[in-house]
Amino acid sequence: KTSEKTLKDAVINGNAENIKDLADLALKAGHSPLDVINEMVIPALEEVGKKYETGEFFLPQLIAAAEAAEMAFSHLRPLISSEKQKSHGTVVLATVRGDIHDIGKNIVKLMLSNNGFNVIDLGVDVPEEKIIEAAIESNADIIGLSALMTTTMVRMKDVVDLAKSRGIPSKIIVGGAVVTEEFAKMIGADGYAPDAVSAVNLVKKLVK
Ligand code: B1M
Numbered sequence: 001k002t003s004e005k006t007l008k009d010a011v012i013n014g015n016a017e018n019i020k021d022l023a024d025l026a027l028k029a030g031h032s033p034l035d036v037i038n039e040m041v042i043p044a045l046e047e048v049g050k051k052y053e054t055g056e057f058f059l060p061q062l063i064a065a066a067e068a069a070e071m072a073f074s075h076l077r078p079l080i081s082s083e084k085q086k087s088h089g090t091v092v093l094a095t096v097r098g099d100i101h102d103i104g105k106n107i108v109k110l111m112l113s114n115n116g117f118n119v120i121d122l123g124v125d126v127p128e129e130k131i132i133e134a135a136i137e138s139n140a141d142i143i144g145l146s147a148l149m150t151t152t153m154v155r156m157k158d159v160v161d162l163a164k165s166r167g168i169p170s171k172i173i174v175g176g177a178v179v180t181e182e183f184a185k186m187i188g189a190d191g192y193a194p195d196a197v198s199a200v201n202l203v204k205k206l207v208k
Helices: 002-012 019-028 033-053 059-079 103-114 128-138 154-166 181-186 196-207
Strands: 090-095 118-121 142-146 171-175
Touching: 002 019, 002 033, 002 059, 019 033, 019 059, 033 059, 033 103, 033 196, 059 103, 090 103, 090 128, 103 118, 103 142, 103 196, 128 142, 128 154, 142 154, 142 196, 154 171, 171 181, 171 196
Parallel strands: 090 118, 090 142, 142 171
Antiparallel strands: none
16 A cells, blocks of 8 residues: 555656655565556546646656656566557547647557557657558557647548548547547547546447
8 A cells, every 4th residue: 555655656756856756665565567567657637737727736747757667667567468559449549630748548549558559659749640541551440539729639630531431440439628529429439538537438339
């Protein structure tokens, strides 16, 4: 319990220096690398998001926390067994055109790869055409789109429309702070996930 709390606190407070040691401590206490990610690092990021929302945290703290989390991820990633990394399907992931927010998308990516999916991350500000091309090339089961702004979420509809007009078989899922279930339905997407854990469950359900 102690190692759990300290690692979580270190991420929340953006204390990058001790992150690796604290992660090792949690591993020594018997947690698996995946548990350390899912039960300590990601909940820490979620808490930071809430603190930002309520005005307790500002942008520099948010960025420091994201960096501390990334340090934990890169330390833990190689320790996750190759068994878990065997591919259950391919997901093309992108933040839509005009949008450069990627903290949430990167968490979704991490969770999907840790759950055995082959993730092709196209990055941020990705044009619709490029997303569709990548999906065709990789024979993707799923196209995952992230958008954080009301001005860019409309690009998700453009991707759905383009995929339909090309007859792409990949299912399309959407997420990101401003996106809702209703919006997803309205634009004809195959699914919506409010967070990274639900994104994994949604992908599992759609790939089956
Ligand atoms: Co910007 N920003 N930002 N920003 N930023 C928001 C989104 C905003 C809500 C802040 C605000 O005004 N209150 C606002 C949008 C307003 C709106 O449209 N409603 C905004 C704005 C306006 C802007 C700029 C225009 C500011 C400016 O320059 N004037 C500019 C835009 C640049 C651009 O994109 N063209 C900008 C820039 C930036 C930074 C660069 C400083 C930085 C981004 C750094 C980065 O991503 N590398 C930034 C940040 C950090 C934020 C806030 C503070 C935090 C976003 C975040 O990372 N949250 C944000 C405020 C907010 O969201 N309340 C804000 C944490 C993250 C873990 O959550 O991304 O929601 P989230 O992801 C979650 C779920 O949504 C879900 O899972 C994740 C994990 O649980 N999810 C998916 C996400 N993608 C998914 C995909 C899925 C499924 C689930 O399927 C594929």
